[in-house]
Amino acid sequence: MNSTKNFVQNENLSVGYVETQYYTFAKPPNELKLDSGEKLGPITLAYETYGKLNKNKTNAILLCHAFSGDAHVAGINKDDGSIGWWDAMVGPKKAFDTEKFFVICSNIIGGCKGSTGPSSLNPKTKKPYALDFPVITVKDIVNAQKCLIDYLEIEKLFSIAGGSMGGMQALQWVVSYPDMVRSVIPIATTLKHSPQQIAFNEVGRQAIMSDHNWNNGDYYGKTIPSKGLALARMIGHITYMSDISMKEKFGRKIKEKKQVFKFEPDFEVEGYLRYRGDSFVKRFDANSYLYITKAMDYFDLLGEKKLNEVFKNIKTKFLVIAFKSDWLYPLYQSHEIVKACKMADVDTTFCEIESTYGHDAFLLEVEEETHLIKHFLNKIYSEIEE
Amino acid sequence: MNSTKNFVQNENLSVGYVETQYYTFAKPPNELKLDSGEKLGPITLAYETYGKLNKNKTNAILLCHAFSGDAHVAGINKDDGSIGWWDAMVGPKKAFDTEKFFVICSNIIGGCKGSTGPSSLNPKTKKPYALDFPVITVKDIVNAQKCLIDYLEIEKLFSIAGGSMGGMQALQWVVSYPDMVRSVIPIATTLKHSPQQIAFNEVGRQAIMSDHNWNNGDYYGKTIPSKGLALARMIGHITYMSDISMKEKFGRKIKEKKQVFKFEPDFEVEGYLRYRGDSFVKRFDANSYLYITKAMDYFDLLGEKKLNEVFKNIKTKFLVIAFKSDWLYPLYQSHEIVKACKMADVDTTFCEIESTYGHDAFLLEVEEETHLIKHFLNKIYSEIEE
Known part of the structure; x- marks a missing residue:
């Protein structure tokens, strides 16, 4: 298997130059009803795509970024030359193989990398929202992403993957839109934020x-x-x-x-x-x-539910990944996700990676993750393509 | 064994009302040469004592406080009615039994609880030192304490105990003045501060x-x-x-x-x-x-030394205590202290306490600590009193 270094250095394994695109909810509903009851709109989402959507639209993968990430997950940004935040994982022959899959990544609402957030202009005041921006939840973030996926005319995502807060979004997708998610890869994440x-x-x-x-x-x-x-x-x-x-x-x-x-x-x-x-x-x-x-702090998929109820009747296939030295999102939180899956008879694979990198491991343990994710995706993909 | 609650509630088990005392280095050297090469003086130390020093002066125990502690370790302060920070551990029949031992606790230099620190008046300017206060190390803190012990005319301390930064002082005492420390109890501490x-x-x-x-x-x-x-x-x-x-x-x-x-x-x-x-x-x-x-950050007893050299030729007896859920001063740091002792053939007892309190456990796990410390102290005391 290639090392991280080779992934980046070998131009043949890069998606090349990419441009960030923007989608603004243009027709009604051009606003989103939020968890809080407030409304937000119009909403722009910054996003990038790599690879090609196949005819049957069965090969789309949504990548969800972590707290400070953005839509630029792979390749070289045309404007500033920056390399995507998970470039080692997304590209031809990589974990998320862009020769096979159509990969989408969008910046979350509330962010500051092109999607509508507190620094965006409030249409009512023509000034930045600042604290007039409404409180948002991971559910709201996912609901906005769903509008983008609808706009791209994808009825079912082949997979959703993400680490940390990206993993929370992935899990929220499964719960909010179970029929739209064939498989999911929550990495170094949790069902709910702990007091720590x-x-x-x-x-x-x-x-x-x-x-x-x-x-x-x-x-x-x-x-x-x-x-x-x-x-x-x-x-x-x-x-x-x-x-x-x-x-x-x-x-x-x-x-x-x-x-x-x-x-x-x-x-x-x-x-x-x-x-x-x-x-x-x-x-x-x-x-x-x-x-x-x-x-993130509001995130609590469990709430009043029992653990066996969270993923009840879910058909989505899970690959849960966690890292031994991650003390911010400790192993037991991934164990809890797996337990919730098992109790609901959901098809689940769990892998605990020996890493000393702590929580950052989800961005750094490319070789191990590639091995796991590639195999997981290919197996499911071969089943649906049969 | 009594619970923590009983220790505090039962007046018979309290040292009662206490008054903080102050010792100012009055005769030369009325200043301390510091690790940095700078000089500090005159120095005042706030301290409290409980119990009585015996005739042979063999029963003195020095307690070293942690980062934000003070000299008021036990009893009720006469002025403000406050209870000492380790009252559950210090008093008649308690872990540090004041019917048997003469217990001393002093506020460290650099602090703000009566000992000379950055908020004290700089004799040269007649204004608070502020940043004119020199950089100090744990070694300097211990050297100042040593002046107090000399002033109290104690040639050899029966024991020194402390948790966290108190433990660092205790360890520094052993290295700086090995012949003055019969036994030592470093709790939830380390030989050196880690990058984290x-x-x-x-x-x-x-x-x-x-x-x-x-x-x-x-x-x-x-x-x-x-x-x-x-x-x-x-x-x-x-x-x-x-x-x-x-x-x-x-x-x-x-x-x-x-x-x-x-x-x-x-x-x-x-x-x-x-x-x-x-x-x-x-x-x-x-x-x-x-x-x-x-x-604390400068603290590094090891430095360029090999682990087997730190406590070479030390006759002090060690009781090392650590807590399983303490992730700030993790177990491996106490294991390292024990290893250094064992490699130097120092008489060492190690106990790992099952506690969920994290680093705070050294202040809270009174019952377990009492059991361990009382036994350790009594055994050594009976040997010297024979």
Whole structure:
């Protein structure tokens, strides 16, 4: 099997140059009724597609991005030359083989990468929504995606896959539109956010809202709450890595000291976190941070239901993937998904990958994931194509 | 065995009303040469003692407090009525039995509970030190404590115990003054801070320094950086608990909604963290937060040494205690202490306590700790008293 490096370096294995497309709900309903009862519209979704939809429209795969992701999952962006966030997994002969499948990825609502979110213009005020943007849930995010899939005239998705919050969307799809999902691949995710997960998100939100430049969300065109947003991201980064991956990456290595100020970073890990925080500020909107983390925290597929009821009568086939060193979305949460499937007699494969990368593993363990996902997809695809 | 509740409720088991005392290094050297090469002085240490020092001065136990602790470890403070932070463990017939032992606890330098720290007056400027306070290390903290022990005319401590950063001090004592420590009880601690531990401390420091009221440390007599300090404490609290203890305490329970503002806390865990953050601001100094976390991050007893060299020729007897759900100071760090002891042929007992409380367990698992510590201390004490 090719290594990650080869996937990226070999041009023949890339989807090549891609352009982000935009779909705005143009005809009624040009607005979406949200979980909260509020309405949002018009809604634009930024999305990309790779490969070709076959005649019977049976080969479409939807990839759902995680918290800070976007629609650009593979290839090279025509405008800025950036490589897709899961390029190693999406392309000719890769895990999501674009010679065989039609792959779709859209930016979520509430985001800031081309889809309607708090930084978008509010048609009523002609100013950015800011905190006038309604509270959204993972269900709302999926309902908006469904409009895109309808627009693409796909009646049944061959598969939906995603890690972390992408996995929540995948699971929500199965519950909201069971007949539209032939197979699903939830990776490093959960049926519901735990108090610890909520707590980490809450301190991120507090970091942003404590920044006096946040100004109650009204900072567009003014100074942005960059310190708060960077801090939120620093906290996030600790949770995405593992104790051991930090040790492997940094140890207790001391940065070269050039400044005498006492609380400048001494250790490499400190400098790294500050760098990651600062670079995040350039590409992400603070209010989107608030709205999307809240959507994750509200996520609870179980609610008052018993575990055996969540996936009752579901025909979707599951491949559940989790990583041993992921302490943000620990193994037991994936076990719970599997248990819910098994109790409902749903066809489920579970794989626990030995990785030291922590939660980030879903983006990094390409070789293992490719092996699992390729086999899973090909097997089901061969069944329907017979 | 009595439960925690009984320890506190039964007045006969309390050391009663206590008063904090202050010792200022009065005669030369009235200053301390620090690890950094800088000098600090005069130094005042706030301390409390319980029980009576015996004639031979063989029954003194030093308790070292954790990050945000103080000298008031047991009994009821005469001035404010507050109960000591480890009252359940210190008193007549308790783990540290004050009918038998003379127990000492002092606030660390760099702190803000009566010992010299960044909020103390700088004798040179007659203003609070703020960032003119020198960088300190755990070794410096211990060297200052040693002046207090010398002043109390104790040549050899019967034992030193402490959890978390208290454990680091205890270990440092053994290395710095091996002949002064008959036995040691490091609890939920480490030989050196890991990159993950440094990272969590660093985001706490960033939270404080990002608060515009921090003002480069110069906020005394002005508006304090309360938002940043509260945020730092919130992050800390997540790391002190465990995933499971948060689940047991909060679940996904929703707070009663009284406000309509979108990012007010929905979940109990959010409200709890905000409460803990806000109440911390009333009792702790932001600059002390910076200095003490830095001292923890610098802590590395191993350095360039091999593991078998750390405790070479040490005669001190060890009781190492760790907690299964403590992910901030994980088990493997206590295993490393034990391994270092065993490799140096040091008399060592190790106990791993089954607890769901996370790092907080060292303050809460009173029954288990009492059992272990009482037995350990009595056995050694009976040997020397024979």
